[in-house]
Amino acid sequence: MLNVRTYPLGPIQTNCYIIHYNEGGCLVIDPGEEGNRIIAEIEKMKRKPLAILLTHAHFDHIGAVDQVRNHFSIPVYVHKKEKDWLGNPDLNGSSKYPGLPLVQNGSADKFLSEGQLTIGPFDFEVRHTPGHSPGSVSFIFTDAQVAIVGDTLFRQSIGRTDLPGGNTNTLLNSIHNKILSLDDEFIVYPGHGPSTTPGEEKDHNPFLNGF
Template sequence: MLKIRTYPLGPIQTNCYFIQDESGNCLIIDPGEEGTRLIRKIKKLELTPVAILLTHAHFDHIGAVDALRDRFDIPVYLHSEEREWLSDAVLNGSARYPGLPYVQGRKADHLITEEGMMEIGPFKFEARFTPGHSPGSVSFIFELERCAFVGDTLFQQSIGRTDLPGGNTRELLTSIHDKLLTLDDGVIIYPGHGPSTTPAIEKDSNPFLNGF
């Protein structure tokens, strides 16, 4: 049984997730900011981080990557389409918004180049490519635990924006329809911002998906 902890971080309140097993090992998904706070949480909970997974590399999802990577000596996983984004403030969008954190770090340790099952430490899950919000968006599906971490692809009653570089509305809607709404209706979808939802809820009442 996995325990999931959610931490909204930074001025945009990006959801960072800790996925913890019964032995205290954990995966960290999208540490967007507030690295010191996250390190304190990990120590207090006596967790052992094994990796950082990035659903995509927009600045509000990656701001604390290097702080956690260096403190716990763990690898970072990112889709190969965004291999340059962690180190390029123009690509990750942080150069676009004066007043918000300027993010420029080191490149990922491992690039995700294929869909399918992944195994990191004791964790087994599926990577599904869900481009549209960004060209390298990935959703991480934990089938046995009936949960999915989808970044900014799908939100409760909304969908990801597509007006940033590399965004594509038709591609986003196809990703949602083919890769996320095909999950079992009761799967818990954990988005990059805001509360969780399910495929059943979004198929029934998401206004952006009506008629697709």
């Protein structure tokens, strides 16, 4: 059984996910802030983290990347289209918000592309879901009927497209072809807010009506 733990972190309450099976290691997805809390949670769980996966490289999803990576000596994965974003505040957006710290991490260790990926006991699909950002991806755990989709789709909403590289038509196509094509009962875990399902969004998401 795949266990998904959700931690809303930082000033924008970005969802960080720690996922694991009943035994073995864990994966950390989008450590956006509060690195000490993430580290403490993993150590309390007595799990060995295997990797950090990023749905995309906006600042609120990557703020604690280096702290967690360096503490556990684990690799960071991001889509190749955002390979330069981790250390560039102008690309990751942190330079656009006065009062928030600039986010500057080291480079990613590995680059994601669409297809199957295996890390330890985790065998999942990477789907390229651009629109919110050019390198946005979703992680699909078919056997568990779980999808972690970043800021592509929210409960009764969709990701913003007014940031660099964003495009509304591209986003809607990603949602329709890559997320709503999943079984209606999949649990969809977004970058902010509560989980949902494809079935719920088909019926109740006003941004998708008529698409």
